[in-house]
Amino acid sequence: MRDGPISQAQAQRFKQLVWPLMPMVLRTAQYLTRHSQQAEDLAQETMVKAMRGIDSYQDDTNLKAWLMTILRRTHIDQLRVGRNRPDEVSVASDVLEVTVPDSSKAAGEFDEQWEEPEALMGRFEDDAIIKALGELPEDIRWTLLLVDVEKMEQVEVAAILNVAVGTIKSRTHRGRSMLRDRLYQLALQRGWVAARESTP
Amino acid sequence: MNDNTQNKLDQATSARLGKLASKPVDTSHLAEHLQTLMRDVVQQDEPQTLRIPTWMRWRPMSAAAMILITVMLGLLVMQNTTQPVIAAPAGLAQINHEVSGDMAEQMKVTSVEQANAMLAAQAKGAMPVPDLPGQMQSCCLHEHKGVTLTCVSLQRNGHLITVALADGKKLHCPEGETVIRDGREFCTHTVDKVNMVMAHQGDRWLCVMGSADMEELLSVAQDIAM
Numbered sequence: 459m460r461d462g463p464i465s466q467a468q469a470q471r472f473k474q475l476v477w478p479l480m481p482m483v484l485r486t487a488q489y490l491t492r493h494s495q496q497a498e499d500l501a502q503e504t505m506v507k508a509m510r511g512i513d514s515y516q517d518d519t520n521l522k523a524w525l526m527t528i529l530r531r532t533h534i535d536q537l538r539v540g541r542n543r544p545d546e547v548s549v550a551s552d553v554l555e556v557t558v559p560d561s562s563k564a565a566g567e568f569d570e571q572w573e574e575p576e577a578l579m580g581r582f583e584d585d586a587i588i589k590a591l592g593e594l595p596e597d598i599r600w601t602l603l604l605v606d607v608e609k610m611e612q613v614e615v616a617a618i619l620n621v622a623v624g625t626i627k628s629r630t631h632r633g634r635s636m637l638r639d640r641l642y643q644l645a646l647q648r649g650w651v652a653a654r655e656s657t658p
Numbered sequence: 659m660n661d662n663t664q665n666k667l668d669q670a671t672s673a674r675l676g677k678l679a680s681k682p683v684d685t686s687h688l689a690e691h692l693q694t695l696m697r698d699v700v701q702q703d704e705p706q707t708l709r710i711p712t713w714m715r716w717r718p719m720s721a722a723a724m725i726l727i728t729v730m731l732g733l734l735v736m737q738n739t740t741q742p743v744i745a746a747p748a749g750l751a752q753i754n755h756e757v758s759g760d761m762a763e764q765m766k767v768t769s770v771e772q773a774n775a776m777l778a779a780q781a782k783g784a785m786p787v788p789d790l791p792g793q794m795q796s797c798c799l800h801e802h803k804g805v806t807l808t809c810v811s812l813q814r815n816g817h818l819i820t821v822a823l824a825d826g827k828k829l830h831c832p833e834g835e836t837v838i839r840d841g842r843e844f845c846t847h848t849v850d851k852v853n854m855v856m857a858h859q860g861d862r863w864l865c866v867m868g869s870a871d872m873e874e875l876l877s878v879a880q881d882i883a884m
Binding site for chain 2: 501
């Protein structure tokens with residue numbers, strides 16, 4: 459992407475179209491990095507790329523998907539050069555440390571034990587959800603961020619993540635189960651639910 | 659676990675995640691950074707303009723000023739040319755002398771059609787000659803205060819009368835004695851023993867002049883349909 463000046467028209471188009479989506483970009487960056495400064499760096503780089511590449515956006519196409527694609531690529535680039543390491547946690551740092559379930563166990567280990575899932579889910583504060591989300595593998599996290607947080611169509615998400623729609627479906631299902639496992643363990647720690655033997 | 663239970667779990671999870679989309683974020687710092695950046699990258703075109711030497715900047719300014727002055731002068735000229743002028747009785751009397759004295763380049767005509775055909779051939783847009791109450795002798799074009807007059811020499815009751823016609827938007831009657839006949843307003847003047855009856859109606863200006871008395875001229879003017 460060129461570093462030269464941009465025209466007034468480009469700046470105006472960027473302001474008109476992309477600027478309103480800045481909260482979405484920053485929020486997603488925060489959920490991805492769980493580090494406020496890194497999130498801001500990621501969001502800023504994404505917005506700058508969007509500004510310089512505004513001519514590549516075609517009207518009548520999905521602007522959100524276009525912007526999320528830039529965000530994802532920027533995030534990958536930053537991870538490659540060692541910035542935005544997910545182990546640097548500051549957002550949601552006050553949340554109780556959760557014992558990460560044994561990866562050998564299947565996702566959805568605690569699904570049988572969820573009673574009144576809506577009520578229990580509602581008891582978790584945002585930071586707890588974000589932290590649990592941050593512990594998921596990168597591809598799963600991206601999928602849940604786009605499908606469940608941003609409520610994007612699975613076809614759009616498949617295009618952004620450059621995978622098949624079927625992959626998105628399975629990742630979504632698996633990701634939700636993995637998230638629930640982490641949250642259920644947190645609920646156990648907090649004494650919201652009683653420990654019991656899981657069904658074999 | 660049955661599908662129904664699994665669906666409920668998925669829906670609850672999705673709904674809870676969806677609430678993260680409405681979590682407020684403080685974009686002020688990021689917005690400020692981007693604003694500054696945008697100012698820099700968008701304004702990079704500006705310094706080149708600022709580096710232009712002062713003397714070079716005067717040239718386009720001078721050209722702009724010249725254009726402005728030209729336009730203003732043009733508007734002034736247009737205003738002057740489009741505004742009607744007042745007919746001068748003395749000048750009209752001179753025209754009468756020339757027409758009646760056969761001093762002007764006159765075309766001998768005997769009918770309105772003939773007169774109009776010859777006038778049209780001589781000058782595009784010449785004021786056409788209407789039906790006239792008398793024997794046509796000749797016609798010609800004259801210029802009076804920048805306005806083209808169609809002049810016709812007319813013989814009536816033993817008097818040689820000059821009828822002059824012009825575009826009423828360009829030529830108006832000077833103030834004079836006003837006479838009302840059949841609801842029409844005429845103004846009369848006498849200069850160098852030349853009597854004149856002028857009328858301004860619609861888009862036409864008319865002057866009937868000659869050595870005949872004012873009543874005779876008024877009668878002729880009355881008979882000309884405007």
